[in-house]
Amino acid sequence: MTLMKRPLSKRQQTILNYIKDFMGKNSYPPTVRDIQTGCEVSSTSVVDYNLQILQREGYLQRRREVSRGIELLGESAASTLRNLISVPVVGNIAAGEPLPLVNTEQWNDADFDNVDLPPFLTKGKENVFALRVKGESMVDALVGDGDLVLLEPIEQPQNGDMVAAWLKDREEATLKHFFLEGDKVKLVPANSYMQPITVAAANVSVRGRVVGVVRTM
Amino acid sequence: MTLMKRPLSKRQQTILNYIKDFMGKNSYPPTVRDIQTGCEVSSTSVVDYNLQILQREGYLQRRREVSRGIELLGESAASTLRNLISVPVVGNIAAGEPLPLVNTEQWNDADFDNVDLPPFLTKGKENVFALRVKGESMVDALVGDGDLVLLEPIEQPQNGDMVAAWLKDREEATLKHFFLEGDKVKLVPANSYMQPITVAAANVSVRGRVVGVVRTM
DNA sequence: ATTGACATAGTACACCTGTTCTGATAATTT
DNA sequence: AAATTATCAGAACAGGTGTACTATGTCAAT
CATH class of the missing domain: 2.10.109.10 (Umud Fragment, subunit A)
Structure with missing residues (x-):
């Protein structure tokens, strides 16, 4: 569904969709480096930077202290369902x-x-x-x-x-x-x-x- | 239809339930050490050992090379579908x-x-x-x-x-x-x-x- | 008692992974 | 043009995390 929040940059949109896709397929969230390679980003810090923004805008929740600590929020969470x-x-x-x-x-x-x-x-x-x-x-x-x-x-x-x-x-x-x-x-x-x-x-x-x-x- | 599986030990049952509970709450799977402390096991190797058995018996699937690479199978996975x-x-x-x-x-x-x-x-x-x-x-x-x-x-x-x-x-x-x-x-x-x-x-x-x-x- | 399968402990290692730091580039504003 | 902000790049560190190794304990069958 179309998101109606503040506009995301193309890279942020790509990352968000990658996370959805990944969780739909794997039942566990991706690592920062999974996202890095999957979205063809050249640095983990860029992923981290954009994840911060996605969190600030309310698209996801992070548990910084644990690996793969990403939780999708709102409509995004629907894609975590298997078999969809x-x-x-x-x-x-x-x-x-x-x-x-x-x-x-x-x-x-x-x-x-x-x-x-x-x-x-x-x-x-x-x-x-x-x-x-x-x-x-x-x-x-x-x-x-x-x-x-x-x-x-x-x-x-x-x-x-x-x-x-x-x-x-x-x-x-x-x-x-x-x-x-x-x-x-x-x-x-x-x-x-x-x-x-x-x-x-x-x-x-x-x-x-x-x-x-x-x-x- | 239900396959007659070998009975699980108490500890294996505890671990399996802990994983279900954890994934229901957190949207990402637990680590070996999460299970260790959560189930009051004294060693990570014991967790690993029992996870091998749970995998062999078909209760879950592991991706050994990635962290939190646990996927519940069969009825166990039902809790993952709770959003449908x-x-x-x-x-x-x-x-x-x-x-x-x-x-x-x-x-x-x-x-x-x-x-x-x-x-x-x-x-x-x-x-x-x-x-x-x-x-x-x-x-x-x-x-x-x-x-x-x-x-x-x-x-x-x-x-x-x-x-x-x-x-x-x-x-x-x-x-x-x-x-x-x-x-x-x-x-x-x-x-x-x-x-x-x-x-x-x-x-x-x-x-x-x-x-x-x-x-x- | 001995054996052997099953189960548990403790420890250590190597890689995974989130984070941080410094710096550079691009876009936008002043 | 200068300044500011947003975004990106590369590298390095520290702790997280899966795994391997050895040793111990339990228990039933021999």
């Missing part, structure tokens, strides 16, 4: 805004805000990512402003998959059921009150298969 | 089907299917329950067939809350934003393309406030 999958929110999805390209291999979770979800919401997949919906343009997919769409990176969607696609000529992002019909693609809304559209296959750039939607109020 | 909230799916919500009454106090989670959700989806509340949506009648709330609606039991909704309500005369369940206007209730859909309705307050039976929606595909 940390999903990076890599960008927004809106009608006029291009869909961000996701490179599953090279992205670093530490660079994004993360949400921690149970496996049944991510199909157990490790490489699921999320997009935040801006605006009301996805209502025909039963998705509203502020919702989180969970996507599995996919190249070749199956007919019937709900996909996130970029329509090049319309300059529009959309969430619809995908059907390949010859050299055309038929896109069917999730909301049966809306009408399907058919466009040239070359005009459609699929970015991922929708595996879930999450909304909080 | 188990939400019972107490029934369905559909246009013609009455909303099930939920008695927060007496229900037994074991009687229902449960989903385990991270706190950010349940507002951290312990008594959230879920309803499975049947049919397409909730599309004006951006909720489709099969979706899971998360509800917090509530008696007196605030104006603007999204609530699950039963309209007595129409015999219809619905999800809408609630506004009390004198002796009437105005119900506004989440989907701005749909129209609000206004009904007599006595005709509306509110069952809970919607805190989230979850959809998997």
